[in-house]
Amino acid sequence: MPLIYYKLLDLACVIGIVFGIRLMNSPETARKGNLIGAVSILIAISATMIGSQIVHLKALWISMASGAVIGSLLAVYVTMTQMPQLVALLNGFGGAASAIVALVVLTGAAVDISGIAKLPGVLALVIGSITFSGSLVAVAKLDGRITPLPVILRGHFILNLLTLIAIGILIPITILAPSGTAAIFSVLSMLVSLIFGLLFVIRIGGADMPIAISLLNSLSGIAAATVGLATSNLLVVAVGAIVGSAGIVLTKIMCRAMNSSILDVLMGKTALSTPQTTPGSVGPDVSPQNAPTAESIDAAVDKAAAIIHAAKKIIIVPGYGMALAQAQGQLKRLLDVFEEKGKKVKFAIHPVAGRMPGHMNVLLAEVEVPYDKLSPMENVNPEFEQTDVALVVGANDVVNPAAKTAQGTPIYGMPVLDVSEADYVIICNKDTRPGYAGVNNPLYLPNKNIILILGDAAETLDKLLEKL
């Protein structure tokens, strides 16, 4: 079959993938869209193997089979709470694969390339390596293997800058190097890029992870696209570019929701990762709460139950604390109880609640909360005014009204859920410590319309369920 047919087949696969992503715009059709994408990739891989006449190579089949088994196991056994780690890990693998392909193309392929034709290969090497090490650091942070807090080395900014400059110098050197030394410079570029990825992500804090993951996702796509340019592969160029810009869109959405910019993230000074020398010293003063006793918790639960009993409309606001306490099941039971009693119930989802974009939705969908009960912030915010009770479960920064008033604090200007507009606010948080941003939350101040039930959210909600 002439080469042109394979190119046309590749193009058809690209169109299939675009159509598949288009179907991702509604939960009704998204599953079909994902399937179309997967089938397109399968066809493209088969076409590559047949077209390049490499079907007979057993090593390739063994490699693909082992990758498929490992991938399936990861996909089946991961919990929804661990989803950010898995996405970051897979992302890292994709980046590593791109970097390795680039290395092979640059140093050990049968085809001899030289001069400017090496540019995409070198870029793929650099971007793929950054994606790989950056993603692994993100996995370690998300999985609690290293501290989720920003790790800032002495002279971190200078180090970042120096590694970037080194990469900038190594790229042309690797391109222009005579074939004898090209391998050395390729490996050197890879090492420096790996260091940059590490330095770049290590200083990003846990709450900023949605931005970091989106950005790394974008980088893995760009790495793939440059591999496509280096290997003249139409499909890989197109799909890599789509993934690259998808990651940028998500990064932008996350940045907007956190009141920071892509540039800020690149410079390592995102709103929530700015270290507070004395945590909690920023924003309005919160008088220290007395440690909750069993009696005070019971009293608060009784009061909350009475308020809920009288309420007609309730909005539930979940945060990452819900995931930490694994209180999703309790929330679903509350939803059922509320609806049985004829109350109107909604969930308000802040775009950066959780550790990756849309994380809360997946956690709640897993416990069978229907997706039409999950409202994004911009839709639900005007509704708090007509709401009897806002029930906050494990959320802090995303409901902190200080974001509107406390100028000069890291969260100032960040859009938040207006829970205090509701008649009553019931807060089921672990403690009254400030969130990641280190800004005190005025909702914790004594207020007759705010009921604070401190402790493990799952236990608190169990008690509440008993009373209802």
Next chain:
Amino acid sequence: MNDWLLPILFIIAALAGYRLITDVPSLLHTPLMSGMNALSGVTVSGALVAAALAVGTRSQFFGAVAVVLATINVVGGFLVTDRMLKMFKHDKS
């Protein structure tokens, strides 16, 4: 293939991707991201050719490693996306 064709394709695809992703509701951002993640494993296509064309045992070994990693990315990504999307259900009442 012409030298300029692929860079142009890159730009068109990036713009199309931008448009497509903007339309996806925040409700589906997690599965969207893992789906995009799976797609970035398309680099497996390049890895296969590189592994096959590699000269020398070391390069062949690296090529095989790239194929394994990219396949984990593709297969794991699509399966986990499907697992998540399966959970999203409409309110029956």
